[in-house]
Each structure stands twice: as C-alpha cells, then as structure tokens.
Amino acid sequence: MSLDKPYTDVPGTTIFDADMSRMGYHLNQFCMSLMKAENRARFKANERAYLDEWPMSEEQKQAVLDRDLNRCIALGGNIYFLAKIGATDGKSFQQMAGSMTGMTEDQYREMMIKGGRSPEGNRYTGEKK
C-alpha cells in the first residue's frame, strides 16, 4: 500500500520526508561535515576531491559544484543541511532562499520587505494566479 503524502501538489515545494531523507543521506551528511573549520578549508581547496570522499551520486556532486540548491533538494538535500554550504560560501539564509526563486537578491529582499510572497495562487499546482 502506498503511503499518504498529501503534500505533493504544493507548487515550488519539496517536502523532506523519509523517502527524500533516504535518497539524500550522504549529500546531507557531506553538508554536515562542513560545520568543522578544517573540513571547510579542505572543501574550498579542492571541492571535487572532497566530494569524491563521499558516496554521493554524480548528479548530487554536480548539483553541489553548481550551487544549484533546487537540484540538491530534488536529489534529497534538505535546506537546513544545505545551509552549511552557504555558510562555507559566506552566504546568508536570505541569499540562499532567494537563489532558488529565480529572482535577483535585491528583488527577493524587496519582496520580503513588502510582506513576502502571497499565498494567493501558490497553494496548489496549476492553480490560477
């Protein structure tokens, strides 16, 4: 029997559930390793070599190298773990979140100051805006 997942029709949103967590285990644990200063230094010195120490898929490694957070999430990454890559790069949480929306940093910041993204038209996939 398939499990109840009522959250697959929320647009632009991936819910990090047990299945995603299973897929993303090594990707997320790689991110976790960046909480140590010496690992951050080793990663920065040679990203590819550092990633090759982890049993991640090639797609996951490429998504990290590209800093494509949407792709990382599709491959099982979770934002709280991926944030460690952002911290290593010196990025704020707002810069990271904004990078996934297709907006520029200034546009995203401006949207937040004006009250954020409206839920109108953003509740269901295919909903009319």
Added chain:
Amino acid sequence: MAKISASVFTSHVPAIGAALDLGKTGEDYWKPVFAGYDFAKQWEKEQKPDVVFLVFNDHATAFSLDMIPTFAIGTAAEYQPADEGWGPRPVPKVIGHPKLAAHIAQSVIQDDFDLTIVNKMDVDHGLTVPLSLIFGQVDAWPCPVIPFAVNVVQYPVPSGRRCFMLGKAIRKAIESYDEPLNVQIWGTGGMSHQLQGPRAGLINREWDNAFLDKLINDPDGLSKVPHIDYVREAGSEGIELVMWLIARGAMSDVNETKKGNAPTVRHRFYHVPASNTAVGHLILENN
C-alpha cells in the same frame, strides 16, 4: 510544588541573533522587530522564573541524519551555544536543571510519550535566539533552562494534536515536582516562512493572525489542524508552529486537574519580515 506560571511564544529566526550579535538592532530594518520584545524584557524582570522549559527545534546542528529523535529532553547540567557554520553565537552557555528534567522525563514517559533523553548537546539559534529576545543581552542567563527539542525537519513531524497532548503531560510532570519552583514554558519557531524551492519567501499574515487567535481562544480546535494546512498556508518551514501547541497544552485552562480559567494575554506582537520569516510573539499568564 512547582507551578507553571506563564507561557511565552516567539519566532527564533537566526538573522535576529545575527542582528543582535553584530549590533544592528538600531537599524531601521530591525528596530520594529526588537521593539516588539521590549515588553517581554521588562515583564520577565518582574516574573523572575526559576526555570524555563524551552521547546525548540534543532536545525541540523546537534542532530544530523544519523539520529532523528521526534521528542528529545535535555537532562544535562549545561549546554554550549553551537557553531552552525558562522561560528558560535557570543552568548552565555545554557545552564540546565538536570533534577527537574529527569523528573519530567520519568513522568512523561510513564504517560506514554516516548522521549529521547539527551545528556550531551550543543544548542543552536532555535534555543539561543528566544533567550536573547526575552532576557536581552546578558553576561549569564538569569535562570536554568530545560531544552526540549522537537523534530520538525524531517516529515512526518509530530501532529499538532500529539504536541498539544504532550504539553498536558509536561504540565502534569512539572506540577508534581516537590520544590516550589516558578516554571515558564516557551514555545518557539515560525511563524509563516518557506526557505526552499521556487515558493521560498511565502508569508501569510492572515493565517498567522488566525493562528494566534486560535492559540489563545481555541487551542483544542487548533490542535486538530492537519500538517498539510500548515505547509500550504504557512510555508514548508511554517510547520515549526506545531511546537507552540506543546507550550499551550501546558496551560491550566485546558487541563482537567487543577483546571484554571482562560489565560491572560499579557502581550501580542506580529511583524513581517525578519529575513525570510514572519515574527510572532505572545505571552500568556495562567489564571
């Protein structure tokens, strides 16, 4: 006997901690956020709690994907502020209350809530930002804190109903403790926010304020709201709000034994934005 005198609810946005630590509180962007906590700081000086039971979530800091406890109670003597990748926040270490925490663990587990017991844990912004907001920038936190971590990172997270019922069990545990302690229970996280994907930046002012109304007046009804409503209406990370129901469930008006009257709303505050997030804050006193 120990008594829960009040519950405090607040968001725990990391950027608020950074603004405090980097001296940005006077900037136009941050002024209205911190103004919302002036009352709490004054009120807390008069309340002088002996212990704070602090419900929060770890953000992939103490708990990686190696272990994902749904409910974890800290029974340690002390906790260090964690390095979340930007270096640890320059705030005092957190002193625990192992004796009361162990008492609560024993009582709550016997009440069918299977807690994980944690004797070693660094605490991240989820715990230290609320302490800074309510106690201010101090050299030492004014009282011991019992950290209570809830998994809201990996789905399924505990339901609002489960959290509300757990709050009741925590109240029973605290109020059966023999020392006459003044205990506060804090619920943290939220309000609406989404940090991931093309929908990042979602804020729902109307839903957030309805949540605050129901938290005050109809917490039992609110506890029955399913996860999907939080996700759709308040963003994927808005789900943190289930933690507020733990603190609300520990108030006397919703419990059968030593039942009290509806709590007094001492303070209510709402502001958008702090970084990606809507900030909500509420103080309820038991009657």
